[in-house]
Each structure stands twice: as C-alpha cells, then as structure tokens.
Amino acid sequence: MESNGRGEVIVVGGGIIGLTTAVVLAERGARVRVWTREPVELTTSAVAGGLWWPYRIEPEALVGEWALQSLVVYEELAAWPEETGVRMVEGVQGETRLDELGPWAARVPGLRAARAEEYAGGGLWARLPLIDMSTHLPWLRERFLKAGGTVEERSVTDLWEVPAAVVVNCTGLDSLDLVPDPLMRPVRGQLVIVENPGITTWLTSVNHAADTSTYFLPQPGGLILGGTAEEDAWSMTPDPATAEAIIARCAAIRPEIAGARVLEHRVGLRPTRPSVRLEREVRRDGRVLVHNYGHGGAGITAAWGCAREAAALAGVA
Template sequence: MRVIVVGAGVIGLSCAIRLAEGGYDVAVFARDLPLETTSSVAAAIWYPYLCAPADRVAAWSRASYEEFTKLAASEPSVQLTHGREFLVEPTQDPLWADVLTDFARVGSPPVGFADGWSFTAPVIDMPQYLPALVKRLEAAGGTLTRAALSALPTNADLVVNCTGLGARLTASDPTVTPVRGQVLTVEPCGLTEWLVADRSPDELTYVIPRRNDVVVGGTSQPGDWNLQVDPKTSTQILERAAELVPQLRDAKILRQRVGLRPARPAIRCELVRTSAGEPVIHCYGHGGSGVTISWGCADEVFQLAQSV
C-alpha cells in the first residue's frame, strides 16, 4: 500500500517510520524539512504539556516513554535524565505518573512553591534526533521530499496528515492555533538534572541539560505568530531560570530561537474519508507534547492504517 505522510516534524517522521517498518510504501512530503520545523526548537523533555484529552494523552505518553527508554540504550540523542518540577499549589499526581518507576514528591520545594515532584525522564536532543529519524525512515525504505502543498495529495492509497499548524489549511481546521515559545541554548555549566517550575500559565521556566548544551525556557503565548526573537524576553527567561539555577548566570548564550506550538482544544488522531471516499488519517494539534506522545500517536496511526 502506498502511503503519503504530509509533515516532517517529529509526529510525521515517527508515523512514517512505524508505517515503513510495518511494510508500507511510505513517502513523506513537507514544506519544512525536519531541522526547520517547530520540533527542532523543542527542549524535548518527555513531559505532557498543553494537550488534551487527558486520558488519550496519558496512554500515548506511556507508550512513548517505553519507546524512548529502549532508544536510550542505542541512540545517543536520547538520554534518561533525573530532574524536578516545582508547583505553586498542592497538586494531585498526574495521570501519566504510573509509567515512572521513580516518581516521588519533593520534600522541601524552594521559596514560592508549595509542591513538587521528581522523576527520571527521557531528554531528546532534537538537532541530533531528527536526522536520526530520517536515517531510520530511509533504512526502512521510506523517502523524504520537500514540497509546498496547498492541499493534501490524492495520489496514494492512504494519506496521513501531520502538518501541525499547517492543518489550518490542509484540514480546513481553524481550531489549530499557535502558542509561541521562545528558548535559549547556553553552554554546558555542570548541570546534570533538569528543572521545571510552573509559576503561572504565561511564565513557564525550564532548564534542560543535553549532551552539548542546556536549553533554557521559556514562554507560552497563545495566538502569537511572531517568529522573531525578542531580546527582552530572553533576558527575562534567563533571569527567572538563574534564580533557581545560579550556574546559568555566567553561562554563554549559544543560540536563541522561537517555535510555534500547534495547539488545539483536543488532539485530532482519527481516520476519515473524503467526499470521494479516499482515506485520510489526521494526526495533529499536539500542542507542547509532540515529542512526548510521538510514538504513542505513531502506534495509533499504524493501527488505523491497518483498518483501511
């Protein structure tokens, strides 16, 4: 069966790999190549964020956690890293915590926080991981081609729509909207654990050490399409993070980037048929959790493809 996957972010590539390794003839078409996508900007710690519905997200997250745990044994861009999250209010355990073997409450959160937990999570170095996914796709016989499509193609037995914000066009879906995220990467400064601090919905602070750098974020700005870096915002991000991680004060800034998370009231992952009867699997609207639920969604897309 000939399958065309539209979109080459982490969702599109993961779905394409599952399909290609499952025996399908897969071609990926995308306006933006992997390192040009929002996925390449992601701090990419396994952590469900800005996505719904909670029950499906939890199931996809568990499946992806198990897959990343396996990948960490052989893929250098995936590392299992311990860290902590601080919360301003006492909070119940998240639905996805049951997959974590070392989930524990933080006994004494910093001043200004009332709760927190710690656990080991996969941290994915996206500039390294995305090319690795492309190689894996090609090894399975799949192809990747740059193509600016104004609509979903019709010359395949099945089309999989993984266009993120592009689904506003490819699926005529105006409920997909951007949530702007600005991040910095700084030079390594001796950090071995990640940190997330939730002070408010629009003040998201995270520090994610990777092999060759540290990702520091961030922002969560709904409806903002601006892809330009705001120097003032970068200063604020770094100041907030340095309050919790003082080593960052002297770290050299390597890069500043902006990504637009493809948010939607609920993730769309379903099989539909066009008016002409052609099967299309939509898989978009992953918000800030594209990496976190990528393999779980890819598994579901593969199951849906088998039903065609």
C-alpha cells in the same frame, strides 16, 4: 488499504509526529513517502527542548496512554544516546503534585515527591527521557529510510490532491489553513541556549495561568533555558527583553546560569488545539485521510502512541 501493507501511504509533515508515524507505517510493511515542506532540521520539532512530559496537550484520558507508550520506546532508545539523541536524566517538575495528575502518572517508574534538597519549592522528582532533537530527528529520518521509506521536500495545498490511497496529515499548525481547522492556534515558545556551567539535572516550574515558565534542560549542545507560552502569538523573532527575563528566572534558581555565555536564541510555535485530532476520513472513492495533529507542547511525549494509532486508522496493522 489492506492490513498487510500493500499500497502506498504518503505522510504529509516531517516533524516529530510525521517522522515517527512514517517509521511505524514503514516498519509494519507499508510503502511510505514523507512529504515535508522543509528538511527535518528546520521543522518546529527541531526547536523543542526535548523533555518527555504531557504539557499543553488534551484530552488527558487519551494522552496518558499515548505518552506511556512513547516512554517505553524512549527508555529503550536511551541505550544508544549518541546515535538516537535520547538520554534518561534526573530532574524535578516544580510545584507539581501527584494528585494533580491523571492515572498515567502512577505508571511512570520512580516518579515521587521531590525532597527539599532537590528543589525547595516542592514538586516531583523523576528520571525522564531528555531528547536532543538535533540528533533525534535525523536519526528518525535514517531509521525511516532504512525501512524503505523516502522523503521528499514539497509543499501541499490540498490534502485530497495528494496522489495516494492513504494520506496521513501530520502538518501541525499548518492544518489551520490546510484542513482548514479553525481550532488550531499557535502558542509561542522562546528559548535561550547558554554554555552549560556544569548543570546535570533538569528543572521545570510552570505556571499554567501565565504566559511565562521557568525551566532548564542540559543538552549536549548547551543548557536550554525557557521559556514562554504566548497564545496566538505568531512572531518567530526572538525578543531581547524576553530572553533577559528567561535568563533571570533561571538564574534565580541556579545562580551560576547568570554568567553563562549565550550561544543561541530560538523561537517555536506549538501547534495547539483543544484536543489532539487523531481520526480517519474516507472519501466516496475509497481514499483515506488520517489526521494526526494538534499535539501542543507534547508532540515528543505522545509521538509513538499517536503514531501507532494513526497507523491502525490507516489500515496498517
């Protein structure tokens, strides 16, 4: 495919990675179709809490740059929160120190040590993008359609049978069977959404050695409470005991959460891999397959940086 965008690209996958990649391709002049198995509102991305932060994603040396590129975009989109679903919100990454993070952290505006009154357990204070996925995903789809793209609901069983000169694989966990890629594995996340009792800041407290974490994220539709990180767990059914434990952990930090009315339970499977796969394959007949999957718990965080790199690999400069 020529760099001027002639020819057609089909992006397989309609979550945050697929849609963001499709937007970049279309706005660079390519003719793009998105093939998605389900509407964007039903993808794994729709379940995400929505906080920008590199979480459960490797390799850090590359992730930092992808994340920072995405941060700049989200900061711009936050000027129109009701349209884009993106807001800049203050909060604390608990039990985290700057010297534990990669060089990218020094380039996050305002990131600093949290004061005792902000969080007794210590951590980092930041003003970061918090993205309401119920608004952001449909907005991304509309932006893509306005750029001339089309979205089709259809399943794919063989990437090489997709009828396009360039195919971009953004299928996340489905790449386990579709590629096939045995390095893909699910990391199950369960969330509880409650009526917000007046909390305006977010907080995360993550123990990477455990399969549970504690966080709350104020979104327009309620306060999102989390969470879990259960490796190789496939169940999409919310577990009542897990939900109770999530509420209890969050209420231990903010007691007003204990009495909040439960609105919804959610489960999502993070598409986790030892490292993101972002690379290009070329067949003898000249057809190109670009892989962009395996973003773990940070698809939102890395989406724009990865989309730009994927577009370049697709030959769309």
